[in-house]
Amino acid sequence: MTYLAKPRLHHPTLAKNRVGYTRRDYEGKISTLCAGCGHDSISAAIIQACWELDIEPHRVAKLSGIGCSSKTPDYFLGNSHGFNTVHGRMPSVLTGANLANRELIYLGVSGDGDSASIGLGQFAHVLRRGVNMTYIVENNGVYGLTKGQFSATADKGSKSKRGRANTDAPIDLASLALVMGATFVGRSFSGDKAQLVPLIRAAIAHPGAAVIDVVSPCIAFNNHSGSTKSYDYVREHNEAVNRLDFFPQREEITAEYGEGEVTDVRQHDGSVIRLRKLHADYDPTSRVSAMAYIQEHAARGEVVTGLLYVDNEAADLHKQLNTIDRALNTLGAAELCPGAAALEKINASLR
Amino acid sequence: MNPTDISAPDYFHKVVDCQWACPAHTPVPEYIRLIAAGRYSEAYMVNWVSNVFPGILGRTCDRPCEPACRRGRVEDETPDGRERKEPVAICRLKRVAADYKQDIRHLLPQPAAQKNGRRIACVGAGPASLTVARDLAPLGYEVVIYDGDARAGGMMRTQIPKFRLPEEVIDEETGYVLDLGVEFRSGAYIASLKDLLGEGYDAIFVGSGAPRGHDLDIPGRKEAAKSIHLGIDWLASVAFGHTTSIGKRVIVLGGGNTAMDCCRSSRRLGGEDVKVIVRSGFEQMKASPWEKEDAMHEGIPILNNLVPKAFTHIGGRLTGATFEKVRAVFDEQGRRSLIPTGEPDAHFDCDEVLVAVGQDNAFPWIERDIGIEFDKWGLPKVDAETMQSTVPNVFFGGDAAFGPKNIIWAVAHGHQAAVSIDRMLNGEEIADRPAPRTTLVSQKMGIHQWIYDNTVSPDRRLRVPLRDINVALKNIKIEVELGFDPQLAFQEAQRCLNCDVQTVFAPKLCIECDACMDICPMDCISFTINGDEADLRHRLSAPALDASQDLYVSDALKTGRIMVKDEDVCLHCGLCAERCPTGAWDMQKFLLEMTHAGPGCRNAGAPPPLPEPPQPPSPEQKPRARQKQKPAPAPDPQNA
Numbered sequence A: 001m002t003y004l005a006k007p008r009l010h011h012p013t014l015a016k017n018r019v020g021y022t023r024r025d026y027e028g029k030i031s032t033l034c035a036g037c038g039h040d041s042i043s044a045a046i047i048q049a050c051w052e053l054d055i056e057p058h059r060v061a062k063l064s065g066i067g068c069s070s071k072t073p074d075y076f077l078g079n080s081h082g083f084n085t086v087h088g089r090m091p092s093v094l095t096g097a098n099l100a101n102r103e104l105i106y107l108g109v110s111g112d113g114d115s116a117s118i119g120l121g122q123f124a125h126v127l128r129r130g131v132n133m134t135y136i137v138e139n140n141g142v143y144g145l146t147k148g149q150f151s152a153t154a155d156k157g158s159k160s161k162r163g164r165a166n167t168d169a170p171i172d173l174a175s176l177a178l179v180m181g182a183t184f185v186g187r188s189f190s191g192d193k194a195q196l197v198p199l200i201r202a203a204i205a206h207p208g209a210a211v212i213d214v215v216s217p218c219i220a221f222n223n224h225s226g227s228t229k230s231y232d233y234v235r236e237h238n239e240a241v242n243r244l245d246f247f248p249q250r251e252e253i254t255a256e257y258g259e260g261e262v263t264d265v266r267q268h269d270g271s272v273i274r275l276r277k278l279h280a281d282y283d284p285t286s287r288v289s290a291m292a293y294i295q296e297h298a299a300r301g302e303v304v305t306g307l308l309y310v311d312n313e314a315a316d317l318h319k320q321l322n323t324i325d326r327a328l329n330t331l332g333a334a335e336l337c338p339g340a341a342a343l344e345k346i347n348a349s350l351r
Numbered sequence B: 001m002n003p004t005d006i007s008a009p010d011y012f013h014k015v016v017d018c019q020w021a022c023p024a025h026t027p028v029p030e031y032i033r034l035i036a037a038g039r040y041s042e043a044y045m046v047n048w049v050s051n052v053f054p055g056i057l058g059r060t061c062d063r064p065c066e067p068a069c070r071r072g073r074v075e076d077e078t079p080d081g082r083e084r085k086e087p088v089a090i091c092r093l094k095r096v097a098a099d100y101k102q103d104i105r106h107l108l109p110q111p112a113a114q115k116n117g118r119r120i121a122c123v124g125a126g127p128a129s130l131t132v133a134r135d136l137a138p139l140g141y142e143v144v145i146y147d148g149d150a151r152a153g154g155m156m157r158t159q160i161p162k163f164r165l166p167e168e169v170i171d172e173e174t175g176y177v178l179d180l181g182v183e184f185r186s187g188a189y190i191a192s193l194k195d196l197l198g199e200g201y202d203a204i205f206v207g208s209g210a211p212r213g214h215d216l217d218i219p220g221r222k223e224a225a226k227s228i229h230l231g232i233d234w235l236a237s238v239a240f241g242h243t244t245s246i247g248k249r250v251i252v253l254g255g256g257n258t259a260m261d262c263c264r265s266s267r268r269l270g271g272e273d274v275k276v277i278v279r280s281g282f283e284q285m286k287a288s289p290w291e292k293e294d295a296m297h298e299g300i301p302i303l304n305n306l307v308p309k310a311f312t313h314i315g316g317r318l319t320g321a322t323f324e325k326v327r328a329v330f331d332e333q334g335r336r337s338l339i340p341t342g343e344p345d346a347h348f349d350c351d352e353v354l355v356a357v358g359q360d361n362a363f364p365w366i367e368r369d370i371g372i373e374f375d376k377w378g379l380p381k382v383d384a385e386t387m388q389s390t391v392p393n394v395f396f397g398g399d400a401a402f403g404p405k406n407i408i409w410a411v412a413h414g415h416q417a418a419v420s421i422d423r424m425l426n427g428e429e430i431a432d433r434p435a436p437r438t439t440l441v442s443q444k445m446g447i448h449q450w451i452y453d454n455t456v457s458p459d460r461r462l463r464v465p466l467r468d469i470n471v472a473l474k475n476i477k478i479e480v481e482l483g484f485d486p487q488l489a490f491q492e493a494q495r496c497l498n499c500d501v502q503t504v505f506a507p508k509l510c511i512e513c514d515a516c517m518d519i520c521p522m523d524c525i526s527f528t529i530n531g532d533e534a535d536l537r538h539r540l541s542a543p544a545l546d547a548s549q550d551l552y553v554s555d556a557l558k559t560g561r562i563m564v565k566d567e568d569v570c571l572h573c574g575l576c577a578e579r580c581p582t583g584a585w586d587m588q589k590f591l592l593e594m595t596h597a598g599p600g601c602r603n604a605g606a607p608p609p610l611p612e613p614p615q616p617p618s619p620e621q622k623p624r625a626r627q628k629q630k631p632a633p634a635p636d637p638q639n640a
Helices: A038-052 A068-075 A090-100 A112-118 A120-131 A172-181 A193-205 A231-238 A288-300 A317-321 A340-351 B009-016 B017-021 B030-035 B040-051 B054-060 B088-098 B127-138 B165-180 B193-197 B231-239 B255-266 B289-297 B408-424 B485-491 B515-519 B531-539 B575-579
Strands: A060-064 A079-086 A105-111 A133-139 A186-189 A211-216 A238-240 A242-249 A262-266 A270-276 A302-311 B119-123 B142-146 B182-185 B203-206 B229-230 B250-252 B273-277 B307-314 B317-330 B337-341 B346-350 B352-354 B394-396 B439-441 B444-446 B501-505 B525-528 B552-554 B562-566 B585-593
Touching: A038 A060, A038 A133, A038 A193, A038 A211, A038 B119, A038 B515, A038 B552, A060 A090, A068 A079, A068 A112, A079 A262, A090 A105, A090 A317, A105 A112, A105 B193, A105 B289, A112 A211, A120 A133, A120 A172, A120 A211, A120 A242, A133 A193, A133 B337, A172 A186, A172 A211, A172 A302, A186 A193, A186 B575, A193 A211, A193 A302, A231 A238, A231 B255, A238 B250, A242 A302, A242 B255, A270 A302, A270 B040, A288 A302, A288 B289, A288 B352, B009 B439, B009 B585, B017 B030, B017 B337, B030 B040, B030 B088, B040 B088, B054 B165, B054 B408, B088 B250, B088 B485, B119 B193, B127 B203, B127 B229, B127 B408, B193 B203, B203 B408, B229 B231, B231 B255, B231 B352, B250 B255, B250 B531, B255 B273, B255 B289, B273 B562, B317 B352, B501 B562, B515 B525, B515 B575, B531 B552, B575 B585
Parallel strands: A060 A079, A060 A105, A105 A133, A133 A211, A186 A211, A238 A302, B119 B142, B119 B203, B142 B182, B203 B394, B229 B352, B250 B273, B250 B352
Antiparallel strands: A186 A302, A242 A270, A262 A270, B307 B317, B317 B337, B317 B346, B439 B585, B501 B585, B525 B562, B552 B562
């Protein structure tokens, strides 16, 4: 925690993106989280991803629940829309906002307590419905704000700071997301921005429900030996299945790759996720094999990271509901009140 | 790259750009913090120990520190030039310490209680000689300073106009030196070094300056001689009160600081139409940018790219001068040649001309058969570090050593010569130079509290308030700059980034959480795979393109990566250390003090005498130190 506001001075080479902003313009207030918190690294990754994607800050809505993780939207995208909701209820507020205005980019930020305990039902249903959003879980396995009790994502056998082992089975949010029908599922580590930033970029561009489970060590209560969510443990047990590069639709793909090393996943909007395989037998377009792979490795104590699953034919809630392709607040009286004839027609269809 | 050795004194010294650039290596951020804290006497003493003439330098220094200042690399600038990257006003803050200090005489060294029997002669009573005297006299050396003038100060007294440097400041600071038991023989011009050598001094220091102005041998020079003066001679004559007026129309030839002093003095002695005419372009002029600004502020135009061809006169009465118009062309080596543009010559009318086109060294008083060798430019052969000439016990310093430089270089030379003399007379090899003294102390007080003020001020450089121009131009003895008042000084001092508070990294404690990298406002910090320097510089968080600034490289961390910090634009805000969960980053104050003459500069010298406890001045002592009353803060239009 710091009292000093980050100086506005910046590196002389700090560049502007296509919409005229520097990376610093995507920052928020100074963080009040503990020094070294993984969440701050995730905030930095979100800032970097949004800058790289040339997103205009006013086109983003960031929503969160309650917890350390849910405080972080205050620390990035200071010029975007924000909504700090009730504990565990971020997904339904996000769903409503998305239905009302489909033109914004929705960023849900939550933690393991908010999403895997009080909000577990909301987590499941928002994915089932395929709301177009990027849902980032900042997962540290403990309740940091209440001094480090195990959360529902803590692994069985993982030790608390006082040395007590967790006896409950963990909820694996990535596996749950796969089961619930999320069309983009990734897992990453706050200490690996090279993996996390492209993953966030691809998730934002994904036209459906995208979930990234980010293991984010809690420096104060869950970074000791015996913990399975510490910097050291995750670094030692990180099984990255792929490295991805993300190319928005207008960007030409310039990087050179050896033959057979990469798979391209082209999304609806024309953007391309280029995956460099780290495991030859891993297929990120198969939901079933992804689930099996994650479970097999979890049984060995390994944390599988990377882009775990992507459905390049993803559709979202608006498509399923056949809603109008504009934000509701742009509709005029004529569209909202089509008149007696239209009502008569509807009534007739129901008789 | 190999891990950086932060124990080498030069490493952190280079990070303190101002101190590194200062010839005397004055610990600038240290005294600026003291000024901000209102501790002016202590700030003055930090200066006095290092540069001997804080009050004089605070008005006249050539400020090599300011172009080096990091603030001038990190501020924003606008394309229209309205907002510029500007350094901290280091020089004028130094003056604040001198203006507002209390009586500091009890803090100065005492004259030696016992002489050590060694006799040192100093030729010339300028800044170089006075520095030698200050360093050696308190150690017990019997120092005798010879000067042809009546009072000490050398060029500081004779060539810097009083409206920039009041007489009493010179009196005060030369007095502090002479009061250390130094013998000053005024009016004693040394006409023969051979004779002086014959007087049995153990060492002789030559600090006689560069006392001869270049002349301009063009047609009309001889005929109109009575209206054409050499700049430095004329300034001396003004300083001594021999010259009190000048013609209404004056042309100053030359583009250095002497030319600026000449033109501004002319404006005060009756010159109404004063102009400076220079061969070179405006940017290439030798004068410091602020001196040019000051001259132009006083209504003096500077005309460039004009080469003087002839003085025009009617029967010996000067009427003006003719100039050829040129343009500067630079060849591949960057050498300049002036090519005539072919336009018709320009003629400017005037009543008097001041020639300030350069200075030479002159040693008519040094016999050429006593072993002192000279190079082809007529400069003595002097070792750049020891200041020793080809006669082992004769040393040179200041302008006399390597040609015209400035006061702060003269002081630096004086310190070095004093070290050489002290070592030589203690039977030690003078080529071995003493290492500077350094300390590195953590500034941590609490989780987010530091001993230094780590907030980065967003303020732009403040301007020093000036006296009203109509008043200033009436009297050549009225100081034109008013100096910062305490409020302005505080505000300006807060712009200092405290570059001496170093970011010190302990790789063993680092858990690679990226917190420092994420928070750093300047993107200075990277964690990456090692590589050679050229490679690393291009793949950091932000490219490190300023090769003159070092990379701070750590040992390999747990993941095999290294931490690389580009020192170039670090704000020393301490956010990396505040955000570090393990204390791997710490902010530590690096204080470097040069080792001056005395037991500390010797390998096996006599044990240092116990320092005298400082005595407060006795009440019956009449304070002679200048003190300026703190004025009530008045908003000044100059500063708005």
